[in-house]
Amino acid sequence: MSLAVETFGFFMGALGLLMLGVTLSHSSWRVSTVHGSVITTNTIFENLWFSCATDSMGVYNCREFPSLLALSGYIQACRALMITAIFLGFLGLFLGIVGLRCVNIGSMELSRKAKLAATAGALHILAGLCGMVAISWYAFNITQEFFDPLYPGTKYELGPALYLGWSASLLAILGGFCLGSGCCRAPDADQAPRFPYKASVVRSPVLTGGLRPAASDEGDSTFGKYGKNAYV
DSSP states (O other): OHHHHHHHHHHHHHHHHHHHHHHHHOSOSEEEOOTTOSOOOEEEEEOSSEEEEEETTSOEEEEEOSOSTTSOHHHHHHHHHHHHHHHHHHHHHHHHHHHOTTSOOTTOOHHHHHHHHHHHHHHHHHHHHHHHHHHHHHHHHHHHHHTOTTOOSOOEEEOHHHHHHHHHHHHHHHHHHHHHGGGGSOTTTTSOOOOOOOOOOOOOHHHHHHOOOHHHHHHHHHHHHSOGGGGO
């Protein structure tokens, strides 16, 4: 059962990593709201790297953020957290491949494989936490600006990329916990218990009584045939 859980955790971590990569490159982290607008001529959507505007005809134009230092602090932090999450996810994916018990690489012991799988699980959990913090922080700023009546700029709503990122973070954390559960088992838990074999010796009283050492029998028969003077 633990082997199935470990394999399930590996695939969940890999799926979470893939979804985190899609989330990072997704263009709709936030979308301009239509709340309070009678006629909307264009829609603005942004992510961590660029901002795009599209009109009612479907024509859109994108521009990259001009300067890293001119960005808000939370956007820079979200960039760093998402890149860190993907890096940790790749490292956890590699260690997970080596640490799976169904993958034989050399003559690695099961105890070492369990440690590698537990390390991969911890990395997936950290990747999920980094992604969760980045996306939640970004969503918090969107809602704060939306409900601020004194905010003069464009108000935005949560984009579909945030929901995808939350799902990816949960999958990465779930996969990490399933991989880390392998460190709690014994190293040879899946193998049959081995007992030292010792052949039992059964001695029959009939056989032991009838058998005599060859030397003693020869000596008794010799003394019976010859007298003592024969050896002088």
